[in-house]
Amino acid sequence: xxxxxxxxxxxxxxxxxxxxxxxxxxxxxxxxxxxxxxxxxxxxxxxxxxxxxxxxxxxxxxxxxxxxxxxxxxxxxxxxxxxxxxxxxxxxxxxxxxxxxxxxxxxxxxxxxxxxxxxxxxxxxxxxxxxxxxxxxxxxxxxxxxxxxxxxxxxxxxxxxxxxxxxxxxxxxxxxxxxxxxxxxxxxxxxxxxxxxxxxxxxxxxxxxxxxxxxxxxxxxxxxxxxxxxxxxxxxxxxxxxxxxxxxxxxxxxxxxxxxxxxxxxxxxxxxxxxxxxxxxxx
Amino acid sequence: xxxxxxxxxxxxxxxxxxxxxxxxxxxxxxxxxxxxxxxxxxxxxxxxxxxxxxxxxxxxxxxxxxxxxxxxxxxxxxxxxxxxxxxxxxxxxxxxxxxxxxxxxxxxxxxxxxxxxxxxxxxxxxxxxxxxxxxxxxxxxxxxxxxxxxxxxxxxxxxxxxxxxxxxxxxxxxxxxxxxxxxxxxxxxxxxxxxxxxxxxxxxxxxxx
Numbered sequence: 379x380x381x382x383x384x385x386x387x388x389x390x391x392x393x394x395x396x397x398x399x400x401x402x403x404x405x406x407x408x409x410x411x412x413x414x415x416x417x418x419x420x421x422x423x424x425x426x427x428x429x430x431x432x433x434x435x436x437x438x439x440x441x442x443x444x445x446x447x448x449x450x451x452x453x454x455x456x457x458x459x460x461x462x463x464x465x466x467x468x469x470x471x472x473x474x475x476x477x478x479x480x481x482x483x484x485x486x487x488x489x490x491x492x493x494x495x496x497x498x499x500x501x502x503x504x505x506x507x508x509x510x511x512x513x514x515x516x517x518x519x520x521x522x523x524x525x526x527x528x529x530x531x532x533x534x535x536x537x538x539x540x541x542x543x544x545x546x547x548x549x550x551x552x553x554x555x556x557x558x559x560x561x562x563x564x565x566x567x568x569x570x571x572x573x574x575x576x577x578x579x580x581x582x583x584x585x586x587x588x589x590x591x592x593x594x595x596x597x598x599x600x601x602x603x604x605x606x607x608x609x610x611x612x613x614x615x616x617x618x619x620x621x622x623x624x625x626x627x628x629x630x631x632x633x634x635x636x637x638x639x640x641x642x643x644x645x646x647x648x649x650x651x652x653x654x655x656x657x658x659x660x661x
Numbered sequence: 662x663x664x665x666x667x668x669x670x671x672x673x674x675x676x677x678x679x680x681x682x683x684x685x686x687x688x689x690x691x692x693x694x695x696x697x698x699x700x701x702x703x704x705x706x707x708x709x710x711x712x713x714x715x716x717x718x719x720x721x722x723x724x725x726x727x728x729x730x731x732x733x734x735x736x737x738x739x740x741x742x743x744x745x746x747x748x749x750x751x752x753x754x755x756x757x758x759x760x761x762x763x764x765x766x767x768x769x770x771x772x773x774x775x776x777x778x779x780x781x782x783x784x785x786x787x788x789x790x791x792x793x794x795x796x797x798x799x800x801x802x803x804x805x806x807x808x809x810x811x812x813x814x815x816x817x818x819x820x821x822x823x824x825x826x827x828x829x830x831x832x833x834x835x836x837x838x839x840x841x842x843x844x845x846x847x848x849x850x851x852x853x854x855x856x857x858x859x860x861x862x863x864x865x866x867x868x869x870x
Contacts, residue, residue: 382784425784450677454850456808474677476681502810581779582780643802643803
């Protein structure tokens with residue numbers, strides 16, 4: 379029926395221009411400048427990149443536009459930016475420096491109309507609703523057994539995750555990213571249950587996030603939970619993992635598991651002038 | 662002559678990303694918000710993000726339609742439309758019930774939300790279907806990055822240079838003479854997109870006659 383391929387998305391939490399890696403949203407260690415790591419995954423032929431400015435919200439400012447520019451000018455796959463985006467003007471600023479998509483999370487919970495405003499102004503395809511979800515005992519108000527949290531998983535809202543996803547899609551979100559607080563940083567696999575529940579309830583593409591530790595986890599998100607895309611970070615670059623796997627190798631492992639990913643292509647020759655800074659074609 | 666490309670800019674467009682890709686390829690270009698700001702150019706790119714009706718309203722209000730008719734239709738400069746920039750080439754679009762440029766016969770219709778997830782978002786295969794010189798840079802098995810809820814249904818299949826399968830085949834690339842367009846984001850399709858963009862930059866009006 380379709381040959382649309384599932385996407386592998388590399389995610390980077392950034393503070394002061396450096397990629398940082400946390401565990402359950404805490405205990406961060408800094409790794410490298412974000413433009414170096416995004417170039418590294420681009421050369422591995424990643425399908426998409428997300429960068430989060432993790433200090434923006436706390437510092438009550440928009441995302442670091444210089445940082446976004448440094449990434450976007452050398453990244454020729456889609457770029458999504460999150461962190462500190464509270465208004466349509468914030469969204470415009472991020473898109474104007476070369477991002478394709480905006481991720482909104484806590485700001486959308488506080489002001490759901492932000493989803494609709496963004497979709498009206500830039501189109502649904504530009505608006506990713508990102509949700510922090512935590513497994514809880516199902517109640518009347520949280521029948522799915524997954525609650526929405528905000529502000530780096532510090533505040534719980536009493537909102538049901540599935541209901542919020544449905545509302546977000548109705549308001550105009552073009553994609554929904556389900557980020558499991560329980561699985562984040564564990565390398566133990568995505569929360570397939572909530573991913574599957576949301577994928578069944580909304581028709582927009584679903585991104586599985588939080589917990590990817592190997593190719594089999596990603597394959598399960600696509601095959602068993604109906605995700606259209608999966609976010610990876612630790613596998614690619616976390617020093618907390620015993621061994622990291624590059625994008626190309628990871629996609630080959632996916633292929634071995636029977637999941638077709640975007641095939642590797644040999645990068646074309648150098649740009650035609652030497653005055654332009656090229657991207658080294660390393661593996 | 663070395664290419665000097667015009668990238669048409671508008672508020673909801675992705676002209677910045679196109680500019681970064683051209684810079685990477687070493688292609689001289691200018692990004693202009695208004696036709697009065699355009700100098701001598703050899704090629705024109707109309708990027709696109711957003712809705713067909715909004716895009717047409719903007720092109721009309723800023724005077725771009727007259728400009729494009731002059732430079733593309735009369736003078737024959739190589740033209741590349743991207744995403745919505747492909748869709749507005751046809752007679753009309755169901756999106757916002759928009760009347761479009763009408764350079765190519767056909768209309769733009771929506772994917773069936775009952776059958777597939779919409780938007781069609783992600784990497785998909787493009788199969789070359791014509792021997793137009795632009796399409797020559799589409800190598801077998803290559804994938805490009807799409808984001809579209811609507812797709813073009815050209816009346817004349819000879820204008821289709823590449824097809825993609827999503828609930829059936831649709832026109833991923835159109836090419837007729839000096840008018841070329843991709844439904845996918847050529848500037849965000851990795852090395853395959855850059856190679857095709859580079860091909861566009863090297864095309865001359867003579868080759869496209």
